[in-house]
Amino acid sequence: MSATARHDSVWPPRNAIRGLVAGALTGAGLPGAAIAIGGLATTQVETLGQAVVGAVLIMLTVFVSTLTIWAMGLIMIGIPGWWMLWALGWRSPWAGAAFGGPATFMASSLLLQGLGFHSADDPKPFLIMTVVLGLSGAVAGWVVVVVSRDEKENAR
Numbered sequence: 001m002s003a004t005a006r007h008d009s010v011w012p013p014r015n016a017i018r019g020l021v022a023g024a025l026t027g028a029g030l031p032g033a034a035i036a037i038g039g040l041a042t043t044q045v046e047t048l049g050q051a052v053v054g055a056v057l058i059m060l061t062v063f064v065s066t067l068t069i070w071a072m073g074l075i076m077i078g079i080p081g082w083w084m085l086w087a088l089g090w091r092s093p094w095a096g097a098a099f100g101g102p103a104t105f106m107a108s109s110l111l112l113q114g115l116g117f118h119s120a121d122d123p124k125p126f127l128i129m130t131v132v133l134g135l136s137g138a139v140a141g142w143v144v145v146v147v148s149r150d151e152k153e154n155a156r
Contacts, residue, residue: 016148020071020074020075020078022143022144023078023140023141023143024070024074026143027066027073027104027136027137027139028069029063030135030136030139031062031136032063034132035058035059035062036055040052040055069111073104074140077103077107078100078144082099082144085099091145093141093142093145094142095145096141096143096146097138097141097142098141100140100144101134101137101141102134103137103141104134104136104140108130108133108134112126117129
């Protein structure tokens with residue numbers, strides 16, 4: 001594949017920007033949704049309305065607080081990784097997911113350990129959190145590739 005063909009696949013830049021924005025929104029939204037669904041499943045409230053309102057508030061709080069982190073992670077780790085995959089010709093959504101999942105798992109593990117969220121006494125919550133974030137990263141990687149493609153590539 002020629003360098004021009006590689007260049008054309010993400011040109012104009014709005015395709016790449018659109019993919020990164022969609023990936024950041026997806027990555028930030030999925031952990032909040034997982035926490036809200038887990039809260040709905042385990043919380044006993046008097047009415048379903050209270051539970052739904054509480055879940056939505058939790059989801060929005062997590063979304064707003066993690067959106068900046070996801071955007072920065074995509075800029076610092078995702079763009080170089082995405083560029084490498086595209087330069088190698090690995091342009092499928094599976095390649096995006098295969099890169100996004102482990103990269104997010106490792107980055108979130110380091111970030112959470114640095115912030116002191118790891119406990120040697122009970123590592124289970126830390127592992128669950130990093131696995132959920134890694135799965136969110138895989139989905140976000142998939143979304144970045146799909147959304148950033150040209151209409152010509154999506155037709156294939």
